[in-house]
Amino acid sequence: MYFIANWKMNPVSLKEAKNLLKNIKTRISKVNKSKIAKIIVCPPAIYLPKLATKNKLLDYGVQNIAWIQQGAITGEISILMAKEFAIKYCIVGHSERKQFLCESDRYINEKIKLCLKNNIIPIFCIGENLEQKESGQTGKVLKEQIFQGLQNVDQRQVKKIIIAYEPVWAISSQQNSQPSNPDSVLEATIIIKKALLNLYGRETSGQIPIIYGGSVNKDNVLDYIGGNIEGFLIGSASLNAYDFISIIEKSLIKLIQGDK
Numbered sequence: 184m185y186f187i188a189n190w191k192m193n194p195v196s197l198k199e200a201k202n203l204l205k206n207i208k209t210r211i212s213k214v215n216k217s218k219i220a221k222i223i224v225c226p227p228a229i230y231l232p233k234l235a236t237k238n239k240l241l242d243y244g245v246q247n248i249a250w251i252q253q254g255a256i257t258g259e260i261s262i263l264m265a266k267e268f269a270i271k272y273c274i275v276g277h278s279e280r281k282q283f284l285c286e287s288d289r290y291i292n293e294k295i296k297l298c299l300k301n302n303i304i305p306i307f308c309i310g311e312n313l314e315q316k317e318s319g320q321t322g323k324v325l326k327e328q329i330f331q332g333l334q335n336v337d338q339r340q341v342k343k344i345i346i347a348y349e350p351v352w353a354i355s356s357q358q359n360s361q362p363s364n365p366d367s368v369l370e371a372t373i374i375i376k377k378a379l380l381n382l383y384g385r386e387t388s389g390q391i392p393i394i395y396g397g398s399v400n401k402d403n404v405l406d407y408i409g410g411n412i413e414g415f416l417i418g419s420a421s422l423n424a425y426d427f428i429s430i431i432e433k434s435l436i437k438l439i440q441g442d443k
């Protein structure tokens with residue numbers, strides 16, 4: 184089960200970032216004794232040299248990379264630079280990048296392919312916005328995002344991808360956001376699974392984990408466990424070590440109890 188912390192542009196000082204990471208690490212060892220949880224922290228890239236060191240407790244990811252490996256692109260970060268540090272994952276196509284930076288499906292597809300070529304696991308974000316949801320287009324939007332994002336990604340490569348279903352309107356930074364109800368998350372994951380099945384067949388599509396993101400916190404996380412969800416992409420609640428660890432702890436307890 185994946186627990187991915189997306190710190191976005193937080194915290195705004197290195198000192199706070201170090202503290203947050205230290206508090207997370209201190210608590211993880213107690214909570215994740217079974218090692219069932221794969222915990223991934225995605226801090227702002229500028230902190231990586233000070234934070235991302237190999238360790239047994241958690242892995243690191245970047246929140247974005249440039250769509251090409253090398254070149255004159257002011258302000259961007261190459262995947263090769265990220266690989267200098269202990270980076271195993273990269274968030275690709277987050278809705279905030281689409282919304283504020285006009286990131287297109289074509290760039291998202293290039294980034295996914297670049298990650299795979301460099302053995303970095305892409306966390307491929309998809310999800311409908313409020314307007315699309317209200318006009319009944321969720322299914323169509325999800326299928327199209329999957330189709331475009333996975334262009335020229337073959338059967339062998341696609342197994343390395345994590346799909347993050349994040350309805351845009353459920354992300355806590357959105358105005359009037361609210362967590363998605365678990366039934367509609369289940370419905371969306373069924374659509375995603377079908378789209379993957381059509382593209383890659385049963386065996387391969389069954390190996391692609393789907394995680395959920397959008398206002399997940401320690402009080403609602405258990406509502407999403409079960410169904411097709413294999414983890415969470417957590418924004419604001421990951422900025423508090425206690426909350427982030429509670430999310431992990433509660434989920435693991437429910438999972439372990441469910442296995443008995």
Ligand code: PGA
Nearest residue numbers: 354355397398417418419
């Ligand atoms: P949130 O963010 O948990 O604050 O809603 C999730 C995300 O944007 O990945």
